[in-house]
Amino acid sequence: MMRSCNLPSGAAMPVLGLGTWRMGESARRRAEELEALKYGLDLGYPMIDTAEMYGDGEAEEIVGDALAGRTAKPYVVSKVYPHNATRSGTIAACERSLKRLRLPRIDLYLLHWRGGARIEETFEAFHRLRDAGKIADFGVSNFDLDDMQDAARIDKGLNGSNQVLYSLSRRGPEFDLLPWMRKRSIPLMAYSPLDQGGLLRKAALKKVADEVGCTPAQLALAWLLAQPGVITIPKSSTLERVKENFGALDVKLAPEILRELDRAFPPPNGKQPLEML
Numbered sequence: 519m520m521r522s523c524n525l526p527s528g529a530a531m532p533v534l535g536l537g538t539w540r541m542g543e544s545a546r547r548r549a550e551e552l553e554a555l556k557y558g559l560d561l562g563y564p565m566i567d568t569a570e571m572y573g574d575g576e577a578e579e580i581v582g583d584a585l586a587g588r589t590a591k592p593y594v595v596s597k598v599y600p601h602n603a604t605r606s607g608t609i610a611a612c613e614r615s616l617k618r619l620r621l622p623r624i625d626l627y628l629l630h631w632r633g634g635a636r637i638e639e640t641f642e643a644f645h646r647l648r649d650a651g652k653i654a655d656f657g658v659s660n661f662d663l664d665d666m667q668d669a670a671r672i673d674k675g676l677n678g679s680n681q682v683l684y685s686l687s688r689r690g691p692e693f694d695l696l697p698w699m700r701k702r703s704i705p706l707m708a709y710s711p712l713d714q715g716g717l718l719r720k721a722a723l724k725k726v727a728d729e730v731g732c733t734p735a736q737l738a739l740a741w742l743l744a745q746p747g748v749i750t751i752p753k754s755s756t757l758e759r760v761k762e763n764f765g766a767l768d769v770k771l772a773p774e775i776l777r778e779l780d781r782a783f784p785p786p787n788g789k790q791p792l793e794m795l
């Protein structure tokens with residue numbers, strides 16, 4: 519059984535999942551993307567992260583294909599576009615996503631970023647979707663501390679996660695957002711954990727990975743997984759990398775390695791506005 523994080527609702531959420539951004543954008547790559555997701559599920563990845571935005575719905579279709587015929591379904595996260603996130607628009611968008619995913623329910627449904635509709639309206643729709651059994655939990659994405667404080671004021675039952683850009687090379691959330699979320703037992707979903715591949719080119723990461731005896735990607739993911747309340751969702755359409763990334767679960771980081779990483783990738787010493795891709 520993979521380690522999980524508890525959401526404020528009490529539901530358990532796995533700490534590692536498969537990302538799907540950039541999937542569904544090219545008919546030529548569709549077969550390899552589908553294979554990568556199926557392979558990941560066969561390996562035991564218990565979660566998939568997607569969004570109506572990815573491939574304009576096509577990434578959700580590929581996830582639907584990957585899930586077809588499986589009895590054990592993974593935990594599925596999807597997201598509504600801010601411009602669809604009105605009271606009625608959120609419900610319609612969720613129903614379209616369910617159709618593409620071919621699922622009766624999304625486990626965690628997120629507002630992709632703040633903007634467009636008022637969050638009061640979005641949350642009202644989230645509650646309706648939850649009452650109707652179409653989503654199990656809801657949350658947000660790309661919310662900085664002030665946005666989270668607004669969200670918590672509006673909806674004390676904010677019961678899901680906040681998915682943000684967070685990696686060894688983008689440690690800003692550690693200053694205030696992550697501690698605030700930890701206090702409330704709201705897990706942080708770290709997106710672009712490999713900084714879209716950029717982090718893997720850093721010599722300092724390679725050096726520490728060699729000391730640990732793992733690959734740079736495994737080290738970057740293991741560092742996130744070593745932190746309480748942090749979940750991550752690396753994306754790969756390459757079978758070997760899907761397997762390599764899964765291996766991060768077996769990498770244990772000793773305190774002196776964590777200190778070495780802190781020296782190479784220093785934590786923030788002041789507020790850094792949340793970055794967004």
Ligand SMILES: NC(=O)c1ccc[n+]([C@@H]2O[C@H](COP(=O)([O-])OP(=O)(O)OC[C@H]3O[C@@H](n4cnc5c(N)ncnc54)[C@H](OP(=O)(O)O)[C@@H]3O)[C@@H](O)[C@H]2O)c1
Pocket residue numbers: 536537538539540567568630659660681682708709710711712713714715718735736751752753754755756759760762763795
């Ligand atoms: N909420 C949001 O606003 C938001 C924003 C961005 C991302 N996300 C979510 O987070 C997921 C992950 O973020 P991301 O896709 O931006 O970036 P990422 O996971 O940090 O990196 C993905 C890139 O790294 C490559 N890669 C993966 N594993 C590798 C390995 N072991 N060695 C070398 N290269 C490797 C992939 O190439 P190949 O595919 O060719 O292997 C791909 O180009 C997304 O897919 C999406 O589900 C959410």
